[in-house]
Amino acid sequence: MVTAVAVWHKDRDPLLHAALPLAFLLALFLFPVARFLLISVDGGSLAQYEKALFDGLYLRVLADTFRIALVVTLTTLILGYPVAYFLSVASPLWATIGMAFLIIPFWTSVLIRTYAWSVILGRNGVINRLLLSTGLVQEPLRLLNNEVGVLIGMVHVLLPYMVFPLYALMRRQDPTLLLAAEGLGASGLQTFKKIFLPLTMPGILAGTTLVFVLSLGFFITPAILGGGKVMMIAVLIEQQVRELSNWQFAAALSTVLLGSALAMYALLNITLRTHRQ
Amino acid sequence: MATVLALSGVTKHYGTIAALRGVDLQVVGGELLTLLGPSGSGKTTLLKIIAGFETAEGGVVSLAGRDITTLAPNKRDIGMVFQNYALFPHMSVAANIAFPLTIRRVAQREVAERLDEVLQLVGLAGYGERLPKQLSGGQQQRVALARAVVFKPRLLLLDEPFGALDRKLREQMQLEVRRLQQRLRITTIFVTHDQEEALVLSDRIAVMNDGAVEQLGDPRAIYASPANRFVADFIGESNLLHARTIETGSAAVLDSGATVELQQRQAAGIDIGLLIRPEAINLTTPTAIAEGLPGMVDEVVYLGSTLKYFVRLDSGSILIVRRSFGREPVFSKGDRLVASWSPADVHLVQW
Numbered sequence: 001m002v003t004a005v006a007v008w009h010k011d012r013d014p015l016l017h018a019a020l021p022l023a024f025l026l027a028l029f030l031f032p033v034a035r036f037l038l039i040s041v042d043g044g045s046l047a048q049y050e051k052a053l054f055d056g057l058y059l060r061v062l063a064d065t066f067r068i069a070l071v072v073t074l075t076t077l078i079l080g081y082p083v084a085y086f087l088s089v090a091s092p093l094w095a096t097i098g099m100a101f102l103i104i105p106f107w108t109s110v111l112i113r114t115y116a117w118s119v120i121l122g123r124n125g126v127i128n129r130l131l132l133s134t135g136l137v138q139e140p141l142r143l144l145n146n147e148v149g150v151l152i153g154m155v156h157v158l159l160p161y162m163v164f165p166l167y168a169l170m171r172r173q174d175p176t177l178l179l180a181a182e183g184l185g186a187s188g189l190q191t192f193k194k195i196f197l198p199l200t201m202p203g204i205l206a207g208t209t210l211v212f213v214l215s216l217g218f219f220i221t222p223a224i225l226g227g228g229k230v231m232m233i234a235v236l237i238e239q240q241v242r243e244l245s246n247w248q249f250a251a252a253l254s255t256v257l258l259g260s261a262l263a264m265y266a267l268l269n270i271t272l273r274t275h276r277q
Numbered sequence: 278m279a280t281v282l283a284l285s286g287v288t289k290h291y292g293t294i295a296a297l298r299g300v301d302l303q304v305v306g307g308e309l310l311t312l313l314g315p316s317g318s319g320k321t322t323l324l325k326i327i328a329g330f331e332t333a334e335g336g337v338v339s340l341a342g343r344d345i346t347t348l349a350p351n352k353r354d355i356g357m358v359f360q361n362y363a364l365f366p367h368m369s370v371a372a373n374i375a376f377p378l379t380i381r382r383v384a385q386r387e388v389a390e391r392l393d394e395v396l397q398l399v400g401l402a403g404y405g406e407r408l409p410k411q412l413s414g415g416q417q418q419r420v421a422l423a424r425a426v427v428f429k430p431r432l433l434l435l436d437e438p439f440g441a442l443d444r445k446l447r448e449q450m451q452l453e454v455r456r457l458q459q460r461l462r463i464t465t466i467f468v469t470h471d472q473e474e475a476l477v478l479s480d481r482i483a484v485m486n487d488g489a490v491e492q493l494g495d496p497r498a499i500y501a502s503p504a505n506r507f508v509a510d511f512i513g514e515s516n517l518l519h520a521r522t523i524e525t526g527s528a529a530v531l532d533s534g535a536t537v538e539l540q541q542r543q544a545a546g547i548d549i550g551l552l553i554r555p556e557a558i559n560l561t562t563p564t565a566i567a568e569g570l571p572g573m574v575d576e577v578v579y580l581g582s583t584l585k586y587f588v589r590l591d592s593g594s595i596l597i598v599r600r601s602f603g604r605e606p607v608f609s610k611g612d613r614l615v616a617s618w619s620p621a622d623v624h625l626v627q628w
Contacts, residue, residue, distance in 0.1 A: 179330055180363035182350045184377040184424065194376075198367050 033258070040251035048252035058236070062256065065233040068147065068222075069215035072154045076162040076211050077204065079155070084166035084203075088173075106160045114224045117153045118144055121225070145227025153221040158214055162207040169203035201275060209268040213261045233257050281306045281464040282327065282432055287336035289322055289488075296322040298488040299336065304432075307462040309455070313475040314485030315511070321436065323485070324468050328434055329353050341431055356425030357434040361441070362417050364409035370420050371396075371405035377428040395423045398457065415446050422454065426461060433458070433465040439474065451477055472512050476500065484508050502624055509552045509626050516558070516596050518551045519628060533592025535570055540620040548628040555599035557622035560586065560614050562606065569617030572596070574608045588616055 015022075040048055052058050087098045105113060120126045121143035128140040143149050173196070181191040219234035226235070233253060240250040282304040289297040297319045304310045312320040325331040327338060329350030338346045345353055356377075364373050371392055378388045396402045399419040409417055418438060425433055435454070439447045455478050458465050469475055475482050476496045484491045484499060484507075492504040503509035509517055520529035526542040529549060543549065561567050572590040579602075586598040586608065596616055608614055 174361070174363065176359050176361060176363040177365060179350070180357070180359055181365070181376070183328055183330075183353075183355065183357045185351050185354075185380045185428070186376075187351055190380060195365055 036251035036254055039247055040255050042248045048248050049256075051249060052252045052256050058253075061231045061233055061236050064231060065216060066260075068150065068154070068230075068232060069212050069218075071151060072158060072215045073162075073208050073212045075151070075155045076159050077208055080159055080162035080166060080207065081204075083159075084163045084170055087163070087167050088170035089175075102160050102163055105156070110157055110220050111224075113157060114153055114221050117149070117156065117221075117225060121149050121152065144225060145229050147226070147230050149225035149227075150222045150230045150232075153225045154215060154218055157221060158211045161210045161214060165206040165210065166200060166203040169200050169206075173199055202272060205268055205271055205275070209264055213264050216260055216264075217257055279306050280304065281341055282466070283337075283339045284323075284327075285337050287323070287326060287333045287338065289319075289326065289331065289334055295488050297326075297333075300488075300490055302483060302490060302493070304464055304466060306464050308480040309458050309465040309467060309478060311467045311469060311475040311479040311482045312485055313469055313472060313482050313511075315470055317487075318485040319488040320468050320470075320485045322488075324434055324436055324466065327432070327466065328355055328357055354428075354430050355432045355434060356428065356430035358418070358421045358425050358436065358438045360437045362409075362421040362438075364417055364420055364424075366409055368409075369405060370401065370407050370409065370412070373409065373420055374405075374424045374427050376424060381428060391427055395427045398460075399423045399453075414442055415450055418442070418450060419453075422457065426457075426463060431464065433463045435465065435467040437469055439469075439471075447474075454478070476512075484511060486511070503552065503626060505627050506550055509550070509624075514555050514597055514599070516551075516553045516555065517626070518553070518594065520549055520551055522547050522549060531570075531592065533570075533590065533594070535592070537623070538620045539625070540623065541625075543625070550626040550628045552624040552626050553596075553618050553622060555585070555597045558596060558598045558616055558618050560588070560598060560600065560605075560608060560616055563613050563615050567615040567617075569615040570596075571613070571615055574610050574612045574614065577608065577610055588614065590616065 042048075052062070083098070083102075087095050090098060118125075122128070123140045123142075123144070125143070127143065128137075131137045132140060143152070177195055177199070178191055181195045182188075186194065217234050218232060219238065222230050222232045223235050223238070226232075234257070237250045237253045237257070240246045240253065280303045282302075284300055284302040287297055287300045288295070300319070300323060302310075312323060314320045322331060326333050329345070329348060333346055336346070337344055340353065340355070365376065368376070374395060375388050375392055378391065383391075392405065393402070396405060399422055401416060401419055401423070404412070404416070404420075409420065412420065421438070438454070439450055442450060451474060467475075467478060476499075479496055481493065481495050482499050483493045486507050492499060492508045499508065499512055503512060503515075506517060509515050518531055520531050520537065522529045522539070522543045522545055523536070524545045526539075526545050528536050528538050529543070529551070530536050531551075537551065559569075561569070563571060570590050570592070572588045574586055575589045575595065576587040578585040578587075580599075582602055584600050584602050584607065586596075586600070588596040588598055590596060598616065
C-alpha cells in the first residue's frame with residue numbers, strides 16, 4: 001500500500017493534483033469574471049467605463065464608497081487595536097471570554113446582524129427609547145436609513161477582520177521588549193510609539209487592507225441600514241442589474257470595484273515589503 | 278568606596294508565597310556583585326525590584342542616596358541586559374544601541390560619537406547597520422551590553438545573560454563582560470544560578486535561598502568558609518558529614534561511630550556539619566597503620582588532569598574525592614581503601 005501511494009504521488013504531475021480545484025475556480029470564478037469583463041466592453045466600446053468614472057453622479061457613488069470604506073476602516077482600527085491588545089495580554093480566561101464576544105457574532109449571518117441593528121437603531125428602537133426616557137434627547141435621533149446607521153452596522157460586522165490579524169501579531173511579540181524599552185528610559189507613550197506600534201505595523205496593514213477591501217464591496221448592510229439613501233458601489237451594481245437590467249454598466253462598475261480591491265492589495269504588498277527591509 | 282545601591286528590609290510576596298523576606302544588601306561603587314541561588318530563591322525578583330519592574334512591599338531601595346523604591350523604571354538610570362537580550366528586532370544595531378540616548382534627546386553628534394566608542398568597546402565596529410537577527414548569539418549579547426552601558430547608567434544589571442550560549446562562547450563572554458565592567462568601572466549586579474560563573478566573575482557574591490541572603494562575601498570566602506549547610510552544599514562540590522561533638526569538644530563522633538579530630542574546640546554535645554572539599558581528602562591503601570575511614574571505591578571518573586572517586590564508606594555514606602592524576606596510586610572500582618584528611622581542611626558548619 002505504502003509503495004502504491006508513493007508511486008501514485010511520484011508519477012502524477014503536481015498540476016494534476018490541482019486539477020479539481022483549478023477546474024472549480026475556472027468554472028465558477030475566472031469564467032464569470034471574464035464574462036463580465038467582456039460584457040463591460042460590449043461592442044469594443046469603453047463608453048460604460050467613461051460613464052462609471054467620469055459621470056458626476058456615478059463618480060459621487062464611487063467617492064462615497066471610498067469615503068465610507070475609509071471611515072469604517074479607521075473606526076475599526078481605533079476600536080480594534082485596544083481590543084486586540086487587551087486580548088493579547090489578558091489571562092487565558094479573559095482572552096477566551098473576549099474571543100467569544102468576537103467570534104460568536106462573527107459566526108452569525110450578516111443579514112441577521114444587520115436586521116438586529118435596524119431594530120436597535122430605529123425610531124422606536126432600543127437606543128432612542130433609552131435616550132428619550134432619560135431625557136437626554138427630545139426628538140428621536142435619526143440613526144437608521146442614513147450613513148450613520150450604515151457606518152455603525154459595517155463597523156460591527158467588520159471589526160473581527162481587524163482584530164484577528166492584530167491579535168495574532170501582538171500575541172507573538174516578546175513582552176520583555178517593552179520592559180527593556182522602559183528600563184532604557186522610555187515613557188509608556190515612547191515605548192508604544194517606538195517599539196510596539198512599529199512591531200505591530202504589519203498587523204495594522206493587514207487588518208486595514210482586509211477591512212477596506214471588504215468595505216468597498218459591502219452590500220447587505222448599506223442596502224438595509226441605508227434604506228436606499230446611502231448609495232455604495234455594490235448597491236448601485238445591484239440596482240443596475242435588478243431594476244434597470246443594464247448589465248453592461250453593472251459589469252463596468254464591477255470591474256472598477258475589482259480593480260480598486262486589487263490595487264489596495266498590491267499597495268499592501270509593496271508597503272509590507274518595504275516595511276520588512 | 279561609596280555605596281551605590283542600598284537595599285534594606287526588602288520584602289515581596291506572590292500570593293501567600295514569600296519571594297523575599299527582608300533583604301538587606303549594599304553594593305559599592307565599581308564592584309560586580311552576584312546574586313547567586315537556585316530558581317525560586319528570589320534573586321530574579323530582587324533584580325526586578327531593583328530595575329523597577331516589580332515594587333517592593335516593604336523596605337527601601339536607594340540608588341546613589343536617593344530613595345527609588347516606587348520610582349518608575351524609566352526614571353531610574355539603570356542599564357539592564359535581559360536573559361534573551363530583548364533587542365528591538367525592527368531596529369538596526371546602531372538604532373538599538375542609540376535608543377537610550379535618543380530617548381534622552383542627546384545631540385545627534387554626541388550620539389554618533391558614543392555609538393562609535395561603544396561599538397569599538399564591544400568589538401562590533403562596522404556592524405551598526407545590521408539587524409539583530411543577522412548577528413550570532415554572542416554578537417547579539419554584545420549589542421545588548423553596549424545598549425545597557427551607552428547612556429552611562431549608575432548601575433548595570435545582568436539577568437542570566439550567558440544561559441543561551443554554548444560552553445566555549447559562554448566562558449569567552451564571561452571574561453569579556455568582566456573586562457568591560459572593570460574598564461568602565463560600572464557598578465554591576467549579576468544574577469545567575471551557576472556557581473562556577475559566579476566564582477569566575479564576582480567581586481562579591483550574595484548567595485540567596487528561599488527569599489533571603491544566606492551569605493555575602495568574596496568568592497574565596499564563600500567557597501572556603503560557607504556560613505551554613507545550604508551554602509556549603511550549593512557552592513562547589515562538597516562532602517558534608519553530620520557529627521556530634523564529644524565532652525572535651527576537641528573531637529566529634531560521626532553517625533558511623535568513628536571519631537574525628539577537630540582543629541578548634543567546640544561546645545560539647547552539639548550537632549555540627551563537617552565540610553570537606555573533595556580535593557582535601559587523601560586516599561590510601563588499607564594497612565595496619567593507616568588511619569582514617571575505611572571504604573570501597575564505588576565509581577571512578579576520569580576528568581583529564583584529575584580523577585573523581587565516589588567512595589562508599591563502610592558506614593554507608595558516600596564521599597566525593599578528587600585527586601590529581603599521575604603522581605599517586607590509582608584505585609579502581611571495588612578497591613578497598615582508607616579515606617583521611619587533615620583537621621585543618623575541615624570546615625565546620627551549623628547543622
